[in-house]
Amino acid sequence: MKYLIKNGQVLDPSIGLNKNLDILIEDGMITEISESIEESKADKIYDVKGCIVAPGFVDLHAHLREPGGERAETIETGAMSAMNGGFTHVCAMPNTSPCMDNAAIITLVLDKARDAGYAEVLPVGAVSKKREGKELASIGEMVQKGIVAISDDGLPVATSDLVKKALEYCIPFNIPLMEHAEDLTLTKKAVMNEGFYSTKLGLKGIPSIAEDIIVARDIIVNSYVKGWLHIQHLSTEFSLNLVREAKSRGERVTCEVTPHHLYLNDSYLESFDTNYIMKPPLRSEKDRLALIEGIKDGTIDAIATDHAPHPNEHKNCEIDIAAFGIIGFETAIPVIIDLLYHKHGIPMERIIELMSINPAKIVKLEEGRIMEGKKADLTVLNPDKEVTINPDYFKSKARNTPFKGLRLKGSPVLTVFGNRFMECRVGD
Ligand SMILES: NC(=O)N[C@@H](CC(=O)O)C(=O)O
Numbered sequence: 001m002k003y004l005i006k007n008g009q010v011l012d013p014s015i016g017l018n019k020n021l022d023i024l025i026e027d028g029m030i031t032e033i034s035e036s037i038e039e040s041k042a043d044k045i046y047d048v049k050g051c052i053v054a055p056g057f058v059d060l061h062a063h064l065r066e067p068g069g070e071r072a073e074t075i076e077t078g079a080m081s082a083m084n085g086g087f088t089h090v091c092a093m094p095n096t097s098p099c100m101d102n103a104a105i106i107t108l109v110l111d112k113a114r115d116a117g118y119a120e121v122l123p124v125g126a127v128s129k130k131r132e133g134k135e136l137a138s139i140g141e142m143v144q145k146g147i148v149a150i151s152d153d154g155l156p157v158a159t160s161d162l163v164k165k166a167l168e169y170c171i172p173f174n175i176p177l178m179e180h181a182e183d184l185t186l187t188k189k190a191v192m193n194e195g196f197y198s199t200k201l202g203l204k205g206i207p208s209i210a211e212d213i214i215v216a217r218d219i220i221v222n223s224y225v226k227g228w229l230h231i232q233h234l235s236t237e238f239s240l241n242l243v244r245e246a247k248s249r250g251e252r253v254t255c256e257v258t259p260h261h262l263y264l265n266d267s268y269l270e271s272f273d274t275n276y277i278m279k280p281p282l283r284s285e286k287d288r289l290a291l292i293e294g295i296k297d298g299t300i301d302a303i304a305t306d307h308a309p310h311p312n313e314h315k316n317c318e319i320d321i322a323a324f325g326i327i328g329f330e331t332a333i334p335v336i337i338d339l340l341y342h343k344h345g346i347p348m349e350r351i352i353e354l355m356s357i358n359p360a361k362i363v364k365l366e367e368g369r370i371m372e373g374k375k376a377d378l379t380v381l382n383p384d385k386e387v388t389i390n391p392d393y394f395k396s397k398a399r400n401t402p403f404k405g406l407r408l409k410g411s412p413v414l415t416v417f418g419n420r421f422m423e424c425r426v427g428d
């Protein structure tokens with residue numbers, strides 16, 4: 001099959017490309033890019049006038065739940081949902097059951113992802129065996145199978161000793177240790193950010209220092225061993241400053257933030273809706289604005305969804321027993337384009353850097369350049385199309401989103417990865 005993507009604004013900041021161009025794709029490869037390509041050359045034509053054609057978006061942080069959590073999501077539904085949201089690559093966190101802590105299970109995940117044939121799945125191996133925080137998992141063997149990072153996500157790396165060993169172990173493989181920064185001694189039975197709203201609502205708070213203490217610990221260890229630390233779902237102003245300072249000292253520290261921590265704050269908990277419950281919790285307005293500053297000044301490397309599907313019964317319950325986490329693939333582009341591009345005037349190039357170029361670099365992807373002779377790896381989005389988010393269109397099995405019914409400006413339109421094409425639909 002030959003596909004022609006016509007009339008899009010092709011934007012690839014990594015090679016300084018910003019031009020209205022047509023793209024011809026044959027057998028999954030880009031064979032021609034030029035100002036006007038004859039329609040007769042293609043079997044199928046997508047006219048994407050008014051849309052941005054960007055290198056495929058890469059999500060550094062997602063939970064696909066397989067094996068073990070298939071009632072919430074499978075690798076197939078997760079990878080399909082990712083493509084419907086505009087992602088061509090997603091990193092799968094290892095908190096499955098059994099946990100992704102050995103070569104055999106990494107192979108299983110990759111086989112299932114290949115059979116599914118949607119977004120490419122990049123597995124992240126556990127730091128410790130069974131994520132118990134006692135001894136290192138078989139990291140070397142997992143690297144051979146294709147893990148792109150290690151993380152005990154859902155939990156912090158348990159001890160300074162383990163952080164040190166894990167960072168040292170990763171140096172020859174040149175992969176990051178991805179940290180879920182939460183000091184568990186400070187977060188027991190807590191449900192939301194500690195502050196004005198937790199006091200007002202009478203809910204037990206998760207203090208911002210629970211995150212900051214672990215970020216500080218890890219930065220100290222990382223500067224000592226000269227490793228590569230990546231902070232996951234960073235949510236506080238203080239942690240952001242720690243990362244900013246580490247970067248200014250030339251240390252190798254990268255970080256991601258989620259669309260929900262950029263868009264929402266802890267005041268939304270007044271609704272008592274369990275779809276506002278996640279880890280880290282939605283923070284104060286001051287923290288949220290600091291994160292937007294971090295987007296503007298370059299401190300933040302990537303936007304990652306932390307797509308965390310849960311079955312309905314784990315959310316349809318009292319707030320203090322609800323599961324933490326929300327789905328994110330299919331709302332990321334509308335939330336980010338509406339907020340960062342339209343409301344904060346952040347250039348589209350910077351958004352593409354945060355959602356494609358930088359995350360692709362972190363997991364060392366070769367694809368993604370919009371050039372003749374390269375594999376087609378594209379995210380097409382319409383920045384001016386308004387959508388009312390409607391989970392009925394979602395490909396994810398789960399429905400735990402706080403963005404249902406929200407009207408947002410910006411929508412994914414088409415995702416292309418090789419021969420895999422998906423026309424996106426996330427709302428009306
Ligand atoms: N973010 C969450 O609230 N939950 C994640 C775990 C995690 O990312 O820490 C999950 O696996 O459900």
Ligand SMILES: [Zn+2]
Pocket residue numbers: 153154155180232233279280
């Ligand atoms: Zn986490």
Ligand SMILES: [Zn+2]
Pocket residue numbers: 061062063093153154306308
């Ligand atoms: Zn996570």
